[in-house]
Amino acid sequence: MESNRSDKILQLMEQTGALLKGHFLLTSGLHSEFYMQCALLLRFPEHASYAGGLISDRVRVLDPDIIAAPAIGGLIIGHEVARSLGLPFIFCERESGKMVLRRFPVPEGKRVIVVEDVITTGGSVREVGELLQEKGCEWVGSACIVDRSGGNHVLPVQPVSLCKVDFPLYDPSECPLCDKGLELVKPGSRKFK
Numbered sequence: 001m002e003s004n005r006s007d008k009i010l011q012l013m014e015q016t017g018a019l020l021k022g023h024f025l026l027t028s029g030l031h032s033e034f035y036m037q038c039a040l041l042l043r044f045p046e047h048a049s050y051a052g053g054l055i056s057d058r059v060r061v062l063d064p065d066i067i068a069a070p071a072i073g074g075l076i077i078g079h080e081v082a083r084s085l086g087l088p089f090i091f092c093e094r095e096s097g098k099m100v101l102r103r104f105p106v107p108e109g110k111r112v113i114v115v116e117d118v119i120t121t122g123g124s125v126r127e128v129g130e131l132l133q134e135k136g137c138e139w140v141g142s143a144c145i146v147d148r149s150g151g152n153h154v155l156p157v158q159p160v161s162l163c164k165v166d167f168p169l170y171d172p173s174e175c176p177l178c179d180k181g182l183e184l185v186k187p188g189s190r191k192f193k
């Protein structure tokens with residue numbers, strides 16, 4: 001069951017260009033066989049709603065009162081999870097590099113789940129969770145569409161995720177894709193379907 005859902009999400013990501021296979025130059029300078037941009041999946045409201053529904057099925061047991069997200073990545077999926085659970089949705093945003101709750105009253109005493117599109121280190125999710133905790137909320141869990149942390153995240157508890165991916169990254173000097181002579185593509189420089 002779990003793997004079927006995971007497969008379906010990965011399939012949708014491939015279909016929508018959110019997950020590309022090839023030979024990519026990442027902003028870090030490293031090379032990768034895969035490139036992921038969740039926004040390309042979430043630009044289709046029906047897919048965003050589907051993913052939000054799956055996450056909500058998994059986090060309902062944590063009995064949240066409110067869903068929160070770090071802007072920008074968590075906005076769409078957080079909203080869809082909240083809608084599916086019939087809960088309010090709030091977001092935190094960066095101001096001078098620091099995560100702040102700018103536009104909403106403090107949901108003091110509420111049980112909050114923090115939702116993100118992709119968790120790599122979990123840094124932003126943790127900032128939101130800790131910020132809300134400091135303001136008197138109970139941070140009861142975290143969730144994402146894609147967990148690419150390989151377990152190496154900074155979250156206190158394992159996040160709920162719809163799929164886990166682990167992409168090897170290569171130094172250009174020892175990239176097997178370069179060795180094969182595959183054309184190097186800089187994501188964003190090509191037209192997506």
Ligand SMILES: [Zn+2]
Pocket residue numbers: 023031032170172175176177178179184
């Ligand atoms: Zn390469």
